[in-house]
Amino acid sequence: MGYVIVLIGILFCAFMAVREKRLIASAIWLAGTSAFVAIMMYLLGAYQIAVIELSVGAGLVTVLFVFAINIAGDEPIPNLSFIPKQLAIFFVLLALLIIGWQVIPLLNIPIQFHQDIGFQQMVWGNRKVDLYLQIAMIFTGVVSMLRLLTDEYQTRISQKEIHE
């Protein structure tokens, strides 16, 4: 029963995030989706990942969205897509059909909570390259964001110096 409630919560929040006209409301619904995904991760036994998803996905990313929407503004964009909606639905159904064709035979296997070498040993021991990659990604993200957000400021300073 718990799984069904969480499933309904995930799909409802994701649907509302897409359907909502205002961007701020979309960001809030996205945070709700993250929270429900974190609960499902907890039900699947991924406790550490659930906590990280809740704090990063529902917390940090939502703050970033609210910050960006406040700066950029919530402008109304005509509800006209590049491709017809029927074609988009066809592509989505095709993608889901291919995924289902590959995955459904696996679903007869019951979910069991196995004990393997442990998450800590896996992250810090067996998959150290992933950690280095994550550090590189965080560094790249911070530098890119600083470069992008300070671009306007630098341009204004250089223009001011030219005028003086």
Place this chain on the structure above:
Amino acid sequence: MNLSPAMIVFLAVIGLFGIGLYCLLITRNLIRVVIALQIMVKGAMLALIFTGQLNSQPSLGQSMALTVIVADTILAVIGLALAVQVKRHVGSLDLKDLSSLKR
């Protein structure tokens, strides 16, 4: 109808992926594109953890999901910073206004 937990998780994965992909295909707002990618990536994270459980290697799936969370956050940061810059320089968040080479 009695759904097994595996089927419910699978429905959540394809539901998130489908909703995100549909939004990605039809939207023209830059910030909404980032929201659609976030929804799709959440489906991918659930799928990684789920397949880890199915293959008796939960820690492997979880460690990969951790990497995906980091990549997803960086995607959101860079995507939103780009959207802010596009708004400043072009004056709009509409993807159609970005294709200036067409005119």
